[in-house]
Amino acid sequence: MWLWFAKLGSPRWFYELSSKWLPWLVVVTVALITVGLFWALLFVPEDYQQGHTIRIMYVHVPVASISLAAFPLMAVAGTITLVWKMKLADMVAKCTAPIGLWFTGVALATGAIWGEPIWGTWWAWDARLTSQLIQFFLFIGVIALRSAIDSQDAAAKACAILSIVGAINVPIIKYSVVWWNTLHQPASSYSMDPQSANPPEVWVPLVIMIIGVYCFFALILILRTRTEILQRERRSQWVMDIVAQENK
Amino acid sequence: MSGLQFSSLSEFLLMGQYTFHVWAVYFIFAVFLTANIVQPLRQRRLFIKEQQRRARRDANVE
Secondary structure, eight states, X not given: XXXXXXXXXXXXXXXXXXXXXXXXXXXXXXXXXXXXXXXXXXXXXXXXXXXXXXXXXXXXXXXXXXXXXXXXXXXXXXXXXXXXXXXXXXXXXHHHHHHHHHXXXXXXXXXXXXXXXXXXXXXXXXXXHHHHHHHHHHHHHHHHHHHHXXXXXXXXXXXXXXXXXXXXXXXXXXXXXXXXXXXSOOOOOOOOOTTSSSOHHHHHHHHHHHHHHHHHHHHHHHHHXXXXXXXXXXXXXXXXXXXXXXXX | OOOOSOSSHHHHHHTTTOHHHHXXXXXXXXXXXXXXXXXXXXXXXXXXXXXXXXXXXXXXXO
């Protein structure tokens, strides 16, 4: 178990393993998102209340839910960095921040565009929207903190602590729709029950999009982490070999 | 699965009364996907180029 853990922490091992798995991940991601997009845009029936804006859900919900996974991931990686001083964990934490910022920003933007026709407003200081906006600034804070500290180790520790403390916001975002019943509606249930508000032709493509966007998140995180590994290990022989082999 | 929801291309492009809202969201999604693929690939290419330049320079010094 400990040997496996030590191996997992080895950047080189991660780099070589991810080289093997990356093509498969690309295939799965492209397939899921392509199917999901065609289904969402062409086949999902128009909603009786919100018409074609139902199609916005297939972008907004996957992106927004995965934006909530990014911060805990950064907090877990930060904890591993602090406790076990694992280098790979800090690389993952560093690469998660800009991706999380993108996801949070897109969730806010698509939410505003959806809110305008449905709620009659682009923005409201509703609990869900406000806590999501705080997450947006927290990601900016983590990125700025890292770039402000020259020492790599000190930056890793500071960002780990900020990520762990900032993660308190995640359950607030998640349960904001239950705790404060303001504007944003709670998550709808997925059910096979024909009496349910959401029939399968509405939620099946949504599940496909959620899994597809999750794969996309993993894909771009692995891509960024691989470059981060090369940068930090640039003086070791195996990286020099990769650099030498690459086309000029 | 329910059938195709549009009987013509123009109807599809129009999206009822929500032309702007639906397409703005899908446009943002397209930009988001593209940017997040291009950024890491570009970072990697820049790193490799920089290291290759460095290796050549070191070779010349020796």
